[in-house]
Amino acid sequence: MSAIEPTHPMPASAEQSKGRRWRRRQIIATYATYAATAILTSVRAHATLGSGARLALGVAFGLAVIAFFVSLVWLLGPGVRYGLSTRSYRQPAPGELKKLKDQGVSARQAQAVFTRPADERQRAIRQHAEAISYRILSPAIVVVALYLIFATRFLDHPWLPSTEIEKVALLAGFTVLFTTLPAAVIAWSEPDPVPDDLTT
Amino acid sequence: MARLHPDARKPAAGVYNRLAVLRTDRGLSRQQLADALEINYQTVGFLERGDYAPSLELAMRISELFHLPVEAIFSLRPFKPLSEILYGQEATRA
Numbered sequence: 001m002s003a004i005e006p007t008h009p010m011p012a013s014a015e016q017s018k019g020r021r022w023r024r025r026q027i028i029a030t031y032a033t034y035a036a037t038a039i040l041t042s043v044r045a046h047a048t049l050g051s052g053a054r055l056a057l058g059v060a061f062g063l064a065v066i067a068f069f070v071s072l073v074w075l076l077g078p079g080v081r082y083g084l085s086t087r088s089y090r091q092p093a094p095g096e097l098k099k100l101k102d103q104g105v106s107a108r109q110a111q112a113v114f115t116r117p118a119d120e121r122q123r124a125i126r127q128h129a130e131a132i133s134y135r136i137l138s139p140a141i142v143v144v145a146l147y148l149i150f151a152t153r154f155l156d157h158p159w160l161p162s163t164e165i166e167k168v169a170l171l172a173g174f175t176v177l178f179t180t181l182p183a184a185v186i187a188w189s190e191p192d193p194v195p196d197d198l199t200t
Numbered sequence: 201m202a203r204l205h206p207d208a209r210k211p212a213a214g215v216y217n218r219l220a221v222l223r224t225d226r227g228l229s230r231q232q233l234a235d236a237l238e239i240n241y242q243t244v245g246f247l248e249r250g251d252y253a254p255s256l257e258l259a260m261r262i263s264e265l266f267h268l269p270v271e272a273i274f275s276l277r278p279f280k281p282l283s284e285i286l287y288g289q290e291a292t293r294a
């Protein structure tokens with residue numbers, strides 16, 4: 001085997017990644033659906049509505065929650081693919097899994113074939129994304145804390161989380177932001193994937 | 201002063217390289233080169249476009265793979281076209 005012979009030959013189309021425009025829409029959708037869910041939560045908690053309006057609001061709330069969770073999963077996917085994970089993944093080529101199974105390779109061993117430690121560029125973009133997230137979240141926490149502490153002193157009717165569900169929604173928002181922001185930064189900034197130019 | 205390649209543009213990472221030329225010269229796909237270097241396939245694209253400067257360790261692994269000195273693959277200044285180096289300036293004027 002020569003030095004340049006590949007260890008895992010793979011057709012050019014095997015690793016497919018979404019384009020940047022699609023990923024950016026996904027990030028906006030995720031945070032927008034969270035915002036919609038939080039607003040609807042607050043409206044449901046405070047507004048006095050008739051049964052019809054309340055039902056419509058409940059349906060809208062349910063749809064917003066579903067849309068949020070679906071887009072959250074789609075948001076994390078590109079982040080993992082683009083290096084948020086400590087592992088680097090590739091999709092098996094058509095028939096490759098069956099071939100391995102026929103050779104008596106276990107599922108665990110087969111998984112190891114398609115993963116490898118993230119390379120130096122992937123580790124670098126992950127660290128960069130975490131640094132950017134820290135720079136975004138630090139002032140955001142200060143602003144929210146200042147609002148929660150001083151809103152009643154300077155505003156006549158400030159919105160403050162008063163019901164249990166509003167407090168949970170606020171906590172969920174921060175949890176989502178903390179956990180997904182590095183992935184969102186990576187998915188937002190990584191350029192479109194480069195197609196391979198030679199096939200074997 | 202050495203004449204620069206007319207298409208030479210400053211790479212974002214600040215380091216010029218001949219990786220794309222060498223890879224295609226050896227008939228390798230990006231995936232094959234990535235597998236040989238044990239890096240992600242997209243990283244090869246970043247390296248070739250000059251959007252990412254490799255670590256010294258990766259640069260030395262690349263030079264070992266192509267059996268070439270590091271300075272033949274990476275440079276802080278634009279490379280002359282290989283045809284000009286091999287056949288002189290007459291070839292590029294033709």
